Amino acid sequence: VFMNASGFLRVRRSGAAAASAQIIDLLEDTRIHPESYALAKNLAKDVCAADGLEANEMDDDEQEMAIEHVREKQDQLDRLDIDEYSRSIGDDKRETLLDIKLELKCGFKDRRTPYAEPSPDEEFWLLSGETEDNISDGRIVQVTVRHIQDNRIICTFDSGLKAIVMGDNYSDDGFDLESLQLHEGDVLTGKIKNVNKNRFIVYLTCKQSEMSRWPFSRSNHDPYYRAQKVVLTQDDKARKQKEAKKHFKPRMIVHPHFQNLTAEEAMQFLGDKEPGEKVIRPSSRGPSFLTLTLKIFDGVFAHKEITESGKDHKDITSLLRLGKTLTIGDETFEDLDEVIDRYVDPLVGHLKSMLSYRKFRKGLKGEVDDMLRAEKSENPMRIVYCFGISHEHPGTFILSYIRSTNPHHEYVGLYPKGFRFRKKDFDSIDRLVSYFQKHIDKPPPDAGPSMRNVAAMVPMKNSAWGSGGANDGRRGDGDNDRDRHFSGRSGGRFDSRNRSGGGDAGWGGGGDSNRGGGGDNGWG
Structure with a gap:
């Protein structure tokens, strides 16, 4: 216990301790650990020697004088280069020597940043428990109704911060207390008009005309920018009208992972982020659906539909x-x-485990096949294999392997519970690989509809996927072998912009394809 706590105990030569006959080491008045006392005394002796004073190692009094000398003349310590000194003594304890130098200059010095009075804005955020990301002009928020008065509604945030909706900001139809169908405890959705930080009050508006506008204020426009009038042709007008019909309405949802973005904007938003990052957005199918957009890999995004229920369809x-x-x-x-805890986070965990797996290879299908051929040429007696990203069907991986000459390909589905391969579920990649190696000669089960039919429903995102094309079936070793294609189980579907090959509630089909003959000894 003493050895663990000794670096935090301070013994000073003052009071009764100074009057006693007991010898107190000067280093006891520092944070230097007793295990490093010898290192500290040698450092003090070497500094004194550089200053022209010699200290006898065997003499405790002279060593104590050396320590007093360096503590009094701190300029000697300031000139000491710890990196050079550490190399000169042949001891790789640079960090310990740095700490010793600081403690010899001023033992037990409080190195914390001096306290500064918070600014009014900082005081507001500290006391309210909110942040600028949560409370800012133009943001849509949800509050709880506490009191309803003649001309205003008093509400509170979850943090206790007070919010007020004035009568003329409640509805475009006006504020009628008698016909108001609002009660204490109801949750009210509104848009922040302004924040009075001095009075700790947030003023909201619930008018539909205000709520339907872009939720965030755009105050960072270039003041010198002047929009040019564009003369649209009839074709341009027709195209813009068609796009406007498709455009979704912003949703009144408050969540850290929700944003009012289109599919293209969501992919652009996730473009520079790490694989596994996600955003939940409105669906193009209407207000009863959401879409989860997940970044699978650079340039590869999967879209998963979320169906909402329990709404009053007569109430906008x-x-x-x-x-x-x-x-x-x-x-x-x-x-x-x-959804994030039970579905997305486990899914992302399995995605990252695949991307970091030792047999995972980056690149398009043709590029991965070339890597396998090179590996096969170096190890002709082995069955070489690897995993890659399916660019045509985001949310699925491709297991590629070579037995003798030609590459074979099978799909691996990604699910919250793990991976699906040949209609079997695996909670880890190692178990999937073990099953694959044991059953490589076993024909896969019938996978139902052909991948050609499934691929016909999926818009191809990348035409440069390699010779396999949209079918992505496996070819046998002989030139006359024919492809047999596969798909996963039917079930959950992707957004129509980027649908994958099926799966219950997963991201891709764990389908199978035909496999060629030929046998080799060993695995790559």
């Missing part, structure tokens, strides 16, 4: 809010937090 405000229950495939969730 209810439609724009989050549904009471959310469904992905056969799985039901209560809110977006549960």
Whole structure:
């Protein structure tokens, strides 16, 4: 216990300790650990020697004088180059020597940043418990109704911060207390008009005309920018009108992972982020659906549909809010937090484990095949294999391997519970690989519809996928072998912009393809 605590105990030559006959080491008045006392005394002796004073190693008094000398003349310590000194003594304890130098200059010095009075803005954020990301002009928020008065509604945030909706900001139809269908405890969705930080009050508006506008204020425009009038042709006008019909309405949902973005904007938003980053956005199918967009790899994004239920379809405000229950495939969730915890986070964990797997290879299918051929030429007696990204069907991986000459390909589905391969589920890649190696000669089970039919429903994102094309089946070793294609189980579907090959509530089909003959000894 003493050895663990000794670096934090301070013994000073003052009071009764100074009057006693007991000898107190000067280093006891520092944070230097007793195990490093010898190193500290040698450093002090060497500094004194550089200053023209010699200290006898065997004499405790002279060593104590050396320590007093360097503590009094700190300029000697300032000139000491710790890196050079560490090399000269042949001891790789640079960090310890740095700490010794600081403690000899001033033992037990408080190196914390001096306290500074918070600014009014900082004081507001500290006391309210909110942040600028949560409370800013133009942001849509949800508050709880506490009191309803003649001309205003008093509400509170979850943190206790007070919010007020004035009568003329409640609805475009006016504020009628008698016909108001609002009660204490109800959750109200509004848009922040301004924040009075001195009074700790946030003023909101619930007018539909205000809520339907872009939720965030854009105050960072270039003051010298002047928009040019563009003369549109009839074709341009028709195209813009068609695009406007497709455009979704911004949703009134407050969640860290939700943003009012289109599919293209979501992919652009995730473009420079790490694989596994996600965003939840409105679906182009309407207000009863959301879409989860997940970055699988650089330039590869998967879109998963989330179905909402429990809404009042006659109330536009209810439609724009989050549904009471959310469904992905056969799985039901209560809110977006549960979707992230039970569905997205496990999925991302398995995605990252695949991307960091020793047999994972980057590149398009043709590039991965070339890597396998090079590996096969170096190890002709082995069955070489690796995993790669399916660019045509985001959310699935491709298991590629060579037995004798030609590469073979099989799909691996990504799911929250693990991976699906040949209609079997695996909670880890190692178990999947073990099963594959043991059953490589076993023909895969019938996979139902052909991959050609599935691929016909999927818009191809990348035409440069290699010679396999959209079918992505496996070819046998003989030149006359024919492809047999496969798909996964039907079930959860992707957004129509980027649908993959099926799966219950997963991202891709764990389908199979035909396999060629030929046998080799060993595995790559």
